[in-house]
Amino acid sequence: MPEKGFDPELVRRYDVPGPRYTSYPTARQFSPAVNEAAYLRAVARSNEDFIPSALSLYVHLPFCASPCFYCACNRLITNNPQVVAAYLRRLHREIAQQGRGFDRDRLVRQLHFGGGTPTHLSDTQLQELFTTLRDSFHFASDAPTEFSIEVDPRSVDAARMGRLAALGFDRVSYGFQDLDPKVQQAVNRVQDAEHCLGLIPAARQAGFRSVSVDLIYGLPFQTEAGFGATLAAVAAARPDRVAIYAYAHMPVQFPVQRRMRREDLPDAELRSRLLTLAVEKLTGAGYVYIGMDHFALPDDDLVQAQAAGTLQRNFQGYSTLSGLDLVGLGLTAIGHVGDVYAQNAKKLDDYYAALDGGRLAVKRGYQLSADDRVRADVIGRLMCYDELHFADIERAHDLEFTRYFAPEMEKLAALQADGLVRIGEDGIAVLPRGRYLRRALGMAFDVYFPQTTASPGYSRVI
Ligand code: SF4
Numbered sequence: 282m283p284e285k286g287f288d289p290e291l292v293r294r295y296d297v298p299g300p301r302y303t304s305y306p307t308a309r310q311f312s313p314a315v316n317e318a319a320y321l322r323a324v325a326r327s328n329e330d331f332i333p334s335a336l337s338l339y340v341h342l343p344f345c346a347s348p349c350f351y352c353a354c355n356r357l358i359t360n361n362p363q364v365v366a367a368y369l370r371r372l373h374r375e376i377a378q379q380g381r382g383f384d385r386d387r388l389v390r391q392l393h394f395g396g397g398t399p400t401h402l403s404d405t406q407l408q409e410l411f412t413t414l415r416d417s418f419h420f421a422s423d424a425p426t427e428f429s430i431e432v433d434p435r436s437v438d439a440a441r442m443g444r445l446a447a448l449g450f451d452r453v454s455y456g457f458q459d460l461d462p463k464v465q466q467a468v469n470r471v472q473d474a475e476h477c478l479g480l481i482p483a484a485r486q487a488g489f490r491s492v493s494v495d496l497i498y499g500l501p502f503q504t505e506a507g508f509g510a511t512l513a514a515v516a517a518a519r520p521d522r523v524a525i526y527a528y529a530h531m532p533v534q535f536p537v538q539r540r541m542r543r544e545d546l547p548d549a550e551l552r553s554r555l556l557t558l559a560v561e562k563l564t565g566a567g568y569v570y571i572g573m574d575h576f577a578l579p580d581d582d583l584v585q586a587q588a589a590g591t592l593q594r595n596f597q598g599y600s601t602l603s604g605l606d607l608v609g610l611g612l613t614a615i616g617h618v619g620d621v622y623a624q625n626a627k628k629l630d631d632y633y634a635a636l637d638g639g640r641l642a643v644k645r646g647y648q649l650s651a652d653d654r655v656r657a658d659v660i661g662r663l664m665c666y667d668e669l670h671f672a673d674i675e676r677a678h679d680l681e682f683t684r685y686f687a688p689e690m691e692k693l694a695a696l697q698a699d700g701l702v703r704i705g706e707d708g709i710a711v712l713p714r715g716r717y718l719r720r721a722l723g724m725a726f727d728v729y730f731p732q733t734t735a736s737p738g739y740s741r742v743i
Contacts, residue, residue: 378636493521494518560717
């Protein structure tokens with residue numbers, strides 16, 4: 282049986298497109314009003330804080346060797362070394378320029394290489410990026426750090442995992458998606474199951490502290506038998522974390538998805554059964570459900586952080602390090618410094634033109650208001666924890682919770698009737714069945730969501 286609380290019927294009923302709340306507000310609210318100058322002012326202000334935040338660096342490496350047909354990422358398909366080299370020249374320039382903005386006493390505690398396919402770069406190119414990052418920012422040597430990289434299993438072997446560990450990476454997430462060969466053919470991502478599974482102990486042996494595996498349900502030709510076999514094999518290999526993402530078919534926004542036939546995709550009923558199977562297999566194998574799409578072994582940092590009250594939602598999903606300013610580096614990368622979100626250019630030409638002109642490539646962003654801050658705090662807690670104490674929000678934001686959120690409390694009453702939450706005098710308890718629908722809880726407090734439900738672009742819950 283699935284873990285107590287998972288109710289496929291209820292999950293299906295709440296299956297409306299909506300944000301995943303890796304930020305609040307979401308990037309849909311970003312506008313060109315927040316430009317390079319506004320971002321630089323936010324950086325300068327953050328340096329003046331009484332205790333300036335430590336830093337998290339996100340480096341976007343957009344290149345991939347071939348397109349996966351389900352892909353909804355910001356990526357560029359190329360096998361031309363000159364194209365990659367031209368990008369890296371600008372990226373090095375941007376890292377140095379961004380580094381000059383932050384005071385040297387601000388330690389880097391988190392680093393994430395995402396893509397695209399970061400391992401599409403050679404070891405030398407990755408090494409050179411590390412050198413520029415270390416020259417430009419002050420990396421913590423005596424505080425806990427997390428250096429993570431997204432790895433395409435087709436681009437590494439055990440020896441390369443050793444070289445990535447030697448560079449300084451200590452966390453890896455592997456994109457397995459599904460180990461069924463028929464599904465892999467259909468999505469244009471063929472990767473040998475034995476090779477993939479062998480990379481889990483290989484990473485451990487290389488010294489990685491945390492190994493994560495990403496799976497996707499809702500892909501063409503998936504069956505309960507095939508996906509069940511993938512889940513069983515992955516659970517037996519014991520990665521520290523497993524993320525189960527729902528494939529969202531949005532071919533208008535992502536034309537590559539037209540390469541898959543709609544009639545080969547699982548229908549709503551089968552998607553629901555695949556998700557049920559994932560919950561059943563992973564919790565049955567001892568994984569703890571964290572929230573949204575994430576499962577982790579009981580001794581994993583995420584489970585510990587959830588218990589300790591230090592879990593955070595961020596652009597990569599969940600994080601154990603809180604209160605960091607985020608510096609986004611590379612095409613489309615998003616930074617978050619103080620009260621300002623800033624996103625880089627989405628087009629290569631714009632990105633190059635800005636950096637060639639001696640400017641940062643910030644093209645749009647968002648300045649949080651006081652109301653945004655309180656809602657971000659509430660939504661963040663609902664995404665991470667099973668309890669929200671009114672007093673914590675009242676202390677942090679100087680307001681009376683039930684008065685400030687009177688309309689939202691009415692919306693929550695409907696969720697209470699469905700058994701997702703219990704509203705008490707002192708706070709909101711997220712009940713076991715609500716843990717699988719945290720996104721719906723977030724939507725209740727999202728002041729922008731009602732205006733955006735009619736527009737396409739958000740994925741569904743299942
Ligand atoms: S899914 Fe990942 S590896 Fe595949 S095309 Fe998209 S970014 Fe590249």
